[in-house]
Amino acid sequence: MALNQNLFNADEGVTYDAIVIGAGVIGPCVATGLARKGKKVLIVERDWALPDRIVGELMQPGGVRALRSLGMVQSINNIEAVPVTGYTVMFNGEKVDIPYPYKSDVEPVHKVKDLVRDGNDQVLDDGHITKKDFETDERERGVAFVHGKFLDNLRAIVRNEPNVTCVQGNCVEVLKDAQNNNEVIGAKIDIEGRGKVDFKAHITFVCDGIFSHFRKELNPEHVPTVGSSFVGMSLYHAKMPTPNHGHVILGNKHMPVIVYQISPEETRILCAFNSAKVPKDLKGWMQKDVQPYIPEALRPSFDDALQAGKFRAMPNSYLPARQNDVIGMCVIGDALNMRHPLTGGGMTVGLHDVVLLMDKIGDLDFSDRATILDELLDLHFERKSHGTVVNVLSIALYSLFAADTPNLKALQRGCFKYFQRGGDCVNVPVQFLSGVLPNPLYLTRVFFAVALYTCYLNIEERGFFGFPLGVLEGFMIFFTAVRVFTPFMLGEYFG
Ligand SMILES: Cc1cc2nc3c(=O)[nH]c(=O)nc-3n(C[C@H](O)[C@H](O)[C@H](O)COP(=O)(O)OP(=O)(O)OC[C@H]3O[C@@H](n4cnc5c(N)ncnc54)[C@H](O)[C@@H]3O)c2cc1C
CATH class of the missing domain: 3.30.70 (Alpha-Beta Plaits)
Incomplete structure (x- = not known):
């Protein structure tokens, strides 16, 4: 995106409805959504030039659906993106193909009021992404792309919103109220040629990503x-x-x-x-x-x-999420919550949070900061079922796939054999992976079905004479499964 002088001219004399810190994946979506809801938004990014990172390159179908909900799905167009139709899991040279879920097995896409208009919830034909495949195929689709080009598209969308002011600068501080130091009233931004400038807003969204400097404003212990x-x-x-x-x-x-x-x-x-x-x-x-x-x-x-x-x-x-309990501030995206990138779920969780956020506070008056806080406190619980599934799945699968003990290795093999059974043994897990089945209890059931199947395979292999040993090992395998899954599930769901 071409940089121009506008990026340094933001007016500090007005009180914005919202300041958004960071124009990575989540910031532009928050700013665009709020602008389309009629809010006056300032978005600050320290570098609007094309980013070059190896993160956020494969978006699961749940993420594509969230972009549709926000009316921003055309951000995957014109960047030579590669449609993704499923996963292939290989284990010691054997392989299982796992196609993405049928659309008929998944809830219809929710269109956020005021955000979806003029067909902006549908992809365009661009020679790489085809409308026919994405819109009419019977299965959900994901997409992979060069991260920087995708971000450039998101940033172009936000810069086109008349209610948004974009500024290039380094946010160095969230500003606190002089009387009540627990309330956030804006952000101090270091802008080239202007120095450190204070900008005021009713609410400041912290979207500064994986190495977030400001997540600790929620709580000093909020560290990954x-x-x-x-x-x-x-x-x-x-x-x-x-x-x-x-x-x-x-x-x-x-x-x-x-x-x-x-x-x-x-x-x-x-x-x-x-x-x-x-x-x-x-x-x-x-x-x-x-x-x-x-x-x-x-x-x-x-x-x-x-x-x-x-x-x-x-x-x-x-990083498990924390409740947003500071007046005037909302932490979202990787700044709030992170999981293992093995399953490519980060953008899906963050974008889904933006959808929930728009529904929850998009139509409210941001100067009523107490009401906004109440809604944000609720949001913490409303996002749980979705976030928990993607987060716990990523951690549990990484434990199995990076197995370094005999019991974990047994579970890794059992998991692969479970996929090889086909039918619901792949159809359900892929719904969790895709971020379209927000049901933590169901995930728990499936995970322990895999664990029990592993125990069964182990006993079968031990044969008649090895039966007692097989049973004993089965207990240890099951105990290992409990140990790698339960603390994360409980922490995410009840934390
Ligand atoms: C190795 C790896 C691979 C991954 N692969 C995938 C994947 O395939 N699929 C997937 O869905 N997710 C993946 N993720 C996760 C994904 O990258 C994140 O979930 C996503 O980028 C989060 O978006 P965000 O907007 O919260 O943060 P970011 O995208 O990191 O954006 C933060 C923005 O804030 C800006 N910023 C930071 N501090 C300041 C400041 N003080 N002032 C102004 N601007 C500031 C930064 O410049 C940046 O532009 C991966 C993560 C890792 C670590």
Whole structure:
């Protein structure tokens, strides 16, 4: 997006209805939604130039549906995006294809009042995304893209809203009320050529992402934990084992690897490393612990990328949401809540939160800050069923897929065998993955069905004479399943 002088001219003399800090994935959606609801919005981003990041590149169908609800789905157009029709899971060389859910099994898309108009809830034909496939196919679709190009589209949409003022600057402080230090009244922004300027608003939305500086304004203990990392590379002209699918490559000798095509030329590969700190010799680690397990079809492009040696590492953070209980402030997106990126659910959760937010407060008068606070307190509970499913699934699957104990390895294999059964054994899990089945109890049932199936497989393998040992191991496997799943489910649902 071309930068122009307008980005430095925002008026500090007015009180905005809302200030939005951050124009990543979530900020532009919050600002656009509020503007279409008639609010006067200021959005601040420290750099409006095309971002270059390896995050947020595959959007699950739940995310696409949320963009439709917000009337912003055309942000996936004209960026050479790759339609995604499902997942392929590979385990020690065997594979299972898992198509995305049927539309008939999922609730119709909710259209947020005032936001959806003139067909902006439908994709356009652009030679890569086709209207026919997205609008009339019987199954839901996801999409993969170059993250920066997608963000550029979101930013173009928000800049086109007449009620929005965009500013380029670094937000350095959320401003507190002089009398009541617990209330937020705006943001201090460091703007090139103007210095630090105070902007006032009835409510300030904190959308400053994974490394959020301001999430701690909710509570100093609102900090993420990092247990693992992804090391990413770009593969060029890769031959995908299953075109238009996300790929999860698993095995009992290596960590999970995920692969998806993000443009006609480029494919993203993310290789998990089970620590927050990645090895110094990334090439050596890749050669020893990743390369041997890459499927044949991907090897030429993988080997070229390894040779080129352009590695990019990102921490995989986990952060359960907290209630927004500060007057005049709402933390949302990764600043509020993060999960493991293995299942590509971050944008889906964040965008769904924006949909709920618009329904909840979009029509209210923002100067009535007490009422807004009440609604935000409620929102914490209303977002739970959706967020919990995506978040817990990501953590539970990562524990299984990065198995480093015999019981976890048994569960990993059991999970794959469960998928191989087909029918509801893939149809239901893929609804959770897609972010279209917000039912935590059902997720619990399915997870423990996988655990019991693993116990059964184990007993069957032990045979008649090994039966007592099989039963004993079964108890240990089941106990492991309880241990990796229950604390997160309880924490997310009741926290
Ligand atoms: C390795 C990895 C892979 C991922 N892959 C996927 C995936 O495939 N699918 C998926 O759905 N999710 C994925 N995610 C998660 C996804 O990237 C996030 O959920 C999403 O980007 C969150 O959007 P956000 O707007 O909250 O934050 P961000 O997109 O991070 O945006 C934050 C914005 O705030 C700006 N900003 C920050 N501080 C300031 C400041 N002080 N002043 C002004 N501006 C500021 C930043 O410049 C940035 O533009 C992945 C995450 C990781 C770590």
